Amino acid sequence: MPEWLDDLRARAARFAGLHPDDLVQALLIRYDPGAGIGWHKDRPVFEHVVGISLGHEATLRLRRRTALGFERAKAKLMSGSIYHLSGEVWTCNGFVPVTYLIMPPWLRTRAG
16 A cells, blocks of 8 residues: 555554454545445455545435345535445445535455
8 A cells, every 4th residue: 555545554553453454455546526335245255334524415326125126325425524345335325416525535344
């Protein structure tokens, strides 16, 4: 991981109760106005995902399968907010199309 991410990685690790060295991958994507992330299932090779919302606010959508369909939840992510996803809650997620530029870095651990 590049050194310029050391402070961000330390902050993310502290928030999630992890050691900074556990966060082995960083992903930084730019989402221009109108972009969104559709529902998807992340690979099981990653156990913890810590995200930090940069730019403008965005809405994170979560869902999980139940016997009757899907249970759904939303979280409003203000600029600068941090979140930690792991376990069953991280099976499917997406962002609604954004109105302003956002750049959420995600830092991930490998599954144990």
